[in-house]
Amino acid sequence: MFDKVLIANRGEIAIRVVRACKELDIDTVAIHSKTDEKALFTKYADEAVSLNSDILAQSYLDIDKIMDIAVDKGVDAIHPGYGFLSENPVLGQRCDENGITLIGPRENAIKAMGDKITSKQLMIKKGVPTVPGDKEGINDVEVAKKRAKEIGFPVIIKSSAGGGGIGMRVVYEEDELARAIESTQNLAKATFGDGTVYIEKYIERPRHIEFQVLADGHGNTIHVCDRECSIQRRHQKLIEEAPSPIMTEELRERMGESAIKAAKSVDYNSAGTVEFMYSNGEYYFLEMNTRIQVEHPITEAITGIDLVKEQIRVASGEKLQYNQDDVHVNGHAIECRINAENPLNEFTPNPGKILGYRSPGGIGVRIDSGVYSGYTIPSIYDSMIAKLIVHGNNRDEAIARMARALNEYIVVGVKTTIPFHKALMKNENFKQANLHTAFIEENSRDLLTEVERVVKEEEERISKLHATFLPNKKIAAISMGVNTYMQQIKQEQENRK
Template sequence: MFQKILIANRGEIALRVLRACKELGIQTVVVHSTADADAMHVRLADESVCIGPPPSRDSYLNIHQIVAACEITGADAVHPGYGFLSENAKFADILAAHNITFIGPSGDHIRIMGDKIEAKRTAKRLGIPVVPGSDGAVTEEKEARRIAAEIGYPVIIKASAGGGGRGMKVALTEADLEIALQTARTEAGAAFGDDAVYIEKYLEKPRHIEVQVFGDGFGQGVHFGERDCSLQRRHQKVWEEAPSPALNAEERARIGGICAKAIADLGYSGAGTIEFLYENGEFYFIEMNTRLQVEHPVTEAITGIDLVHEQIRVASGGGLSVRQEDIKFNGHAIECRINAEDPRTFTPSPGTITHFHTPGGLGIRVDSGVYSGYKIPPYYDSLIGKLIVHGRNRVECMMRLRRALDEFVVDGIKTTLPLFRDLVGNADIANGDYDIHWLEKYLAKGE
């Protein structure tokens, strides 16, 4: 097991990893920018190192400074959390060159899954169902028209190196294709420095289903069930739950088994999430995230397994702590992402939190790194906390969530709490009857 882990992140995920390390008796080092000097994870860590000014490129994305912090403090491993350098293959390679363990997959696996075209090819080879579309990048309009005609309209054009909805355009008919292709390539080049795009069949009312997987790096793989992340705004997840209200036991076992086998065959090490669009009983691969997800707590709630403990165990060479038959699913869990944003316009709302009170009681978990008097800096993601609620079934979970949201108090800034209070009382949400477009349509009606 590791002696000292450096946590290369901030906010609630840094605190989440720190807690896991303390439970395992591992010393902790956190890095921070000058803007985060008063952050909770900085206060609680065994050691802290300031690595630069507020802009991420000068601090949390500064590989040289993070490696230097490892060498200064004697950290023998780095946990990247999510975001920042968590899916940076170069970072993983550099740590390996310095004999520092990256708590995550190999640089090669990060590269494969970071390239959306190569990821789709790999998924197909591993037996994972994929969305019909181009086999690689599409550069000419003539080729795009041929592919679109073969798979049928509507189609969606996506950036190969993309994410977060950038470089993504829908063509409903052949007349829309030319401008959609040009716009997607322009956006992709501007956002990612790579204008390569590919074409897929556009599913009109799908759900977003993702499967949590783990591999030991030696040919063993397991899945921890699925999460439903269909409530999204501009391709950003807002509300996640496990298990999905849309799947039956047979579908759940089928897609979980496919994903676990694929991870084993790939020789993958650590945590990963294989994401799908699901429509009319069929799953279609869209991407794989080679890191811990923001929404991992709902999986922990229904399995009782600490996924960060598992990450650390696998990275240290200890292998998986469970076999597939050991993983049991219990009840239902929902996570709400609490952002420092206006609940109607979604504009960021940095500032000082004057009063912060979290809900409690059976089945309630709050992951947050903020506190009363904490000043939210304007430089980073607006997520300030996650409310995770667990119940014996979805009905109990929803009732518990309603109560928890009423207890949650954040004063001094605007947050998305009012949005969740509205959603928990909506009939479609109560019935689990929604798709990836539902939330944006709901919000448009309220404007």
């Protein structure tokens, strides 16, 4: 087992990795930008080293600088978390050169699954269902028009490199195709350095279902059940649950086997996620994320398996502690991503100082967060405040528990997605599990009305339920923050009129 691990990330995922390392008796080194000097994750680690910059290319994306710190601190391994360098094969190369272990998959797996065209070709060879569409990239508009007609509109234009829905364009008619391709190419080139695009059949209103996989270096690969991630906006997930409400044992066995085939096709040896689209009884390979996922806690909740600790053990050369027969579903879990975003203005980021903060608790409630009262959410990073995870005996109990936890949650000074999540827990279509990737758009009117109602109740809710828990000065600050928030909401309503 490792003696010391450097965490090449920030925020709640850095804290999550530190906690796993502490339970394994491993020392940790946190790296941080100038802005993150007072961030909570720097206090959790045994050591914290500044990257002396806020520019991403000179901080969390600076492999040379990170490797210099790793060598200087004598670490055995680097954990990249998710985002940033977690799917950059160069980090693994540099680790090898310096005798340091990357807690993640090998370079070939990252490269193969990082290219959507290559990964699709691999899945076809392995017999994993894929969406009808191109097996090769397209750069010529006339060729694209021909292929789109063969596939049949609507189609979706995707970047071969990268992920996260960046640059995706849905095209319903031929005359929209050229503009969509150009837009995706430009954004892909600017974001990933590769402008190659490809075309697939656009499956309308699918469910987004993913399977967690674990694999070691001894030939053992298992899936750790499924997650439903259909509640999205702009291809970005907002809420996830495990297991998927539509999952049966027969379907789980088939999709799980496909997920294992996908992992084995690239000799995978870490924690990863195989994502599928599901529609009308059929499922299709979407992509594989070669890292730990934001939503991994809900899988941990229903299986009792610590995915990050397994990831560390596997990287150190140990065998998986579990086989497929050890994996069982226990109850239902839901995760809400609490972001500093305004749900009444298309989820626009709203960074700033947190004036008051109180997280929920109680049975079946978990908070993964890196913020505190007085902390300033930077504008230069992701807007996540916390991941709120609940676990219940069944889906109905999990929804009720999430609604209760959200009602206890206080974050004042910035707008958050809490009102949206509270509205969602009351939505009948959500309760009935009528889920698909266009859910928010199709339910926007009802959700917006409920969000507006929730926001209006916020001031009274805080003063009645939390006055006994917070100092008078903080109550005043919170009330002032809510009043400002209410004034902004009223102004937005007037603007819409």
